[in-house]
Amino acid sequence: MNIINEISEIISEAFEKCGYDKNLGKIALSNRPDLCQFTCNGAMAGAKLYKKPPLAIANEIVEKIHSNEVFDCYKEESALRKDIFSKIEAVPPGFINISLKNEFFENYINKIKSFDDLISQKFSDKIILDYGGPNVAKPLHIGHLRSAIIGESIKRISKALGYNTIGDIHLGDWGLPMGLIITEIKERYPNLVYFQDNYTPSESDSLPFGIDELNEIYPTASSKSKLSDEYKLNAQEATKKLQNKDIGYYELWKKFVALSIEDSKKIYADLNVDFDLWYGESTCRDYIQKLVNTLIEKGITYESEGALVVDVKTEEDKLEIPPIIIRKSDGAQLYSTTDLATIMQRIEMFDPNQIIYLTDNRQSLHFTQVFRCARKGEILPNKTKLEHIGFGTMNGKDGKPYKTRDGGVMQLSELIKTITEKAYEEISDRISNETTEKEKREIAQKVGIAALKFGDLYNHRSRDYIFDMDRFISFEGKTGPYLLYNTARINSIIKKTGSDGGRIRIFSDTEFDIIFKILFTEDIILRSFNEKAPNYLCEHVYEIASLFSKFYSESNIINEESEEIRKSRISLINLVKEVIISILDLLAIEHVDKM
């Protein structure tokens, strides 16, 4: 059930019965709630088409509705449909303004027993969502935040709509950085078993260092390679050896990848982000040869400056799109190779209808190349859509990518710690004495993470935004903690009244606004999914919470004398709580019962 669609059907039918295009009858939420709830612009769009004044058309439609003719086809429900309108009128220059009776909304809202009842449309496509994408041996930093939390939210939104979505972290674990790490390890520990001739794997093989050293190895190696050509060559050589599965390198690589994953998992768990697949670029390694062979067989590859490439430009391109490199001149693979091979692998393993990549906007050219090459090489069926969803960067106040005071990149662990401590301070001041220290810590974690995630998600994903630490740790106004605070307040009331409510009815404008808002949740979810933009849901859930807060301050619930009103309100706040918590869950933000 979807109110907009239902009413659009009625109006469309009126258009048709008057001899106009049915599609003109689509209605939308009014942007003038003082005038009406819904509005239809069809008469104005049709004015030119039918060479009639728009207001005349609008009047015809309204009269047709009043004549009840359009309801003929709804015999069984016509009684309901005929009298749902509290107002339907044509106004200059040709709007059709529509409002419905409160009983209509009351009937609707009382049918909603759980959040799922708000979602009428269900889809079943299989989607692979590629997000997260951290690199092995690089601690998660602020640059990894957006992919993780936007991706997690899109995954949950899609699942709520019925999609069979598989989230894949797609670790960076196969490119040149691996060669750099191995080179640096070899410099530090030249006598490790992995580097010996005739190395054979053994259960007792281990690493001589822990995660802290591993995390420091890559940046060291990276800067060394920029200073020394020899070092760089060694790293390229090591990369190639690894990709060709030199047994010692391969075993060493497996060990440090495992160590790194273990470390990342903790941070992702803190962020309430989880992946169905912990695959990496390396997972497709068995498909690489097949990929290269396929592309060669198709006759679309050629050699250029020693590299094997495929042309992907088209005549319509405004920009010269360079060929995509499948094999580097030194014989090694690079990210375009693994991305293509990964498509092959995903098709074979999962046969998805769609693969969605969530990465930084800056990779859009790369994905254009990959997608075109994939189509040209026919490595995937036509039905499988490929989509790159780009997101913007978090910049500092100077508009440049965010750096800490000392010029470094802020690690996610540090960011989480800072914001959690701030939340702990706030909570300690307010929360009841009965709360144990352990509970306080747990609540602080949830409140802090909510602030962090909501603070990021409410920006439109495609845009760069200014990261301001002071704003993130401020828990007032349109923030994650505000939302949690309101659920905690509702929870506190329900604890006193019990959750035993009655039929929901509309006793005040604010109650109407809350119900109206809740009933359009599905449209927001659909929009968030279609645009892969969770910020619409952020706005929506904030509006609901804010309306509740207003309602709370102007109406009494516990001490309301009329039992009918009290019970209605108890039901209403229960529903509000369910909706807020459920939307927070779609944003992958955990709620708290008290704070």
Add this chain to the structure above:
RNA sequence: GCACCAUUAGCUCAGUGGAAAGAGCGUUCGGCCCCGAACCGAAAGGUCAACAGUUCGAUUCUGUUAUGGUGUACCA
């Protein structure tokens, strides 16, 4: 150079081919006898970067310009 993206209130950001342009923060003012004040209410604050075009109607679509950002074959 070429291409892409952005430019909306003091700050940070939403939003829309239509009827008065939205929020949070900040500022000013008001509100705890009373269900949790991390709250609520009110006010001030905008020629929606500039110019032109399409349209009955443009902040929204198109073009040009300005400013900022990003990308432009062997990093990912």
